[in-house]
Amino acid sequence: MWNDLHPLGRHPTTRGYRRYAWTPADAECRAWFTAQAETRGLTHEIDRNGNQWAWLGDPARGDAVVTGSHLDSVPDGGAFDGPLGVVSAFAALDELRRRGTAFTRPLGIVNFGDEEGARFGLACVGSRLSSGQLTRDRAHRLTDGDGITLPRAMEAAGYDPDAIGADPDRLARIGAFVELHVEQGRALDLSGDAVGVAGAIWPHGRWRFDFRGEANHAGTTRLTDRRDPMLPYAETVLAARREAGSARAVATFGKVAVEPNGVNAIPSLVRGWLDSRAPDQRDLDAVVAAVEKAARAHADAHGVDLDVVRESFTPVVEFDHALRDRIGRILGRDTGHTGHTGDTGLTVPVLGTGAGHDAGILSAVLPTAMLFVRNPTGVSHSPAEYATEDDCVTGVLALADVLEGLIHP
Missing domain, CATH: 3.40.630.10 (Zn peptidases)
Incomplete structure (x- = not known):
């Protein structure tokens, strides 16, 4: 077989x-x-x-x-x-x-x-x-x-x-x-x-994080003028690792989609999917809430909008x-x-x-x-x-x- x-x-x-x-x-x-x-x-x-x-x-x-x-x-x-x-x-x-x-x-x-x-x-x-x-x-x-x-x-x-x-x-x-x-x-x-x-x-689930910034030229746009959604996304990935490590949980950003996805373009959208799991509901809720809080803080710091959608959940x-x-x-x-x-x-x-x-x-x-x-x-x-x-x-x-x-x- x-x-x-x-x-x-x-x-x-x-x-x-x-x-x-x-x-x-x-x-x-x-x-x-x-x-x-x-x-x-x-x-x-x-x-x-x-x-x-x-x-x-x-x-x-x-x-x-x-x-x-x-x-x-x-x-x-x-x-x-x-x-x-x-x-x-x-x-x-x-x-x-x-x-x-x-x-x-x-x-x-x-x-x-x-x-x-x-x-x-x-x-x-x-x-x-x-x-x-x-x-x-x-x-x-x-x-x-x-x-x-x-x-x-x-x-x-x-x-x-x-x-x-x-x-x-x-x-x-x-x-x-x-x-x-x-x-x-x-x-x-x-x-x-x-x-x-x-x-x-x-208990486990999947959450979609949509970081919306402004597309622009990678070579001509000053760093201070950028609304780059890749930056808060990257910081959120690291935050997920930190939060899971302190809460007996696991958290993973394993899938990402970028628009317009050009080498010489600042993205307008970075969409990342968080998969998180924990031995009990309290720990899972705490991890996801902390990751979202960190994501919103980083998004605000870079002038980026953020939407978070829970796509699936299993108790x-x-x-x-x-x-x-x-x-x-x-x-x-x-x-x-x-x-x-x-x-x-x-x-x-x-x-x-x-x-x-x-x-x-x-x-x-x-x-x-x-x-x-x-x-x-x-x-x-x-x-x-x-x-x-x-x-x-x-x-x-x-x-x-x-x-x-x-x-x-």
Whole structure:
């Protein structure tokens, strides 16, 4: 499966992945998913929001156990973020069939669309739409960097944008959703464990800072006559680092757009996107408020106007404790907050994470859980993202054990 999926959407120069929603690369990944489902004799369907489902058994029976993740990527992302969960889902099904497992509940595998938000700026679009956390009207207003709207992109890919929206009947069929994901950090590497269980997702959001100055000639305009928006933007980037460092948080300006974007032109607009996350809401609010205060002070000092818009926000997600503890019992290990060594001699630590996931979105409407697979470098959202084959196999076997345990309540 990895060999078939590996080249899809990979940039020849950067070697990173550019699997953006409703693009040819996305279509190739979707075709790969369909082929995997059909090869295994599963029923394949695409819901109104473009999420793909592969079913063993009739989902209309309800109380289904579902696993999976996403196949799209951030710009020049790595091979494991998302795809590891989908590949592992199919591999876990293969393992259960090898064991001769009797499926007493429907089993589903899902590929959620546009999880990363790389094209339209909003993460987890597919799961947000299905769970009712993103309205059709708001989704229709989303545009990419070229001004193409989400409806136009969907139509170009052969989908109906007028059909999107909340899908409660479909989600009501699901009794539990378990998402396997490569860890986006080094907690497991530092603890020496191959697999962990998610405890909570930090609250996080994205804010757009628009610094508006005055375009002018870079060679003839005196420094004292300039209203250069690049200067307060640069100072705001540094302020974000300082504020996050003193508040147990992270804050990143990872995307910037400049107009007119000429080497010999003073910009008229610098637009930067802040991504900030923290263990609790109070710390996150404090960091973002301090960054905005600093940005406004620097903008005023340079005669620049500033608009700040919150583009997305996800509150803290506490994964279902009963499901988490049950997973610990299935794996034969206690998943206390520090982890516990069981009969296997391994531990399954409970990890907090600053990364958002579809499982976090769906936790608002159904029981969800996550398994993490060790990332020896901690690098993610980069071509250097990595997990060893042995750890990936350990993750597949752990997922198979969990699915088998959930299928037999």
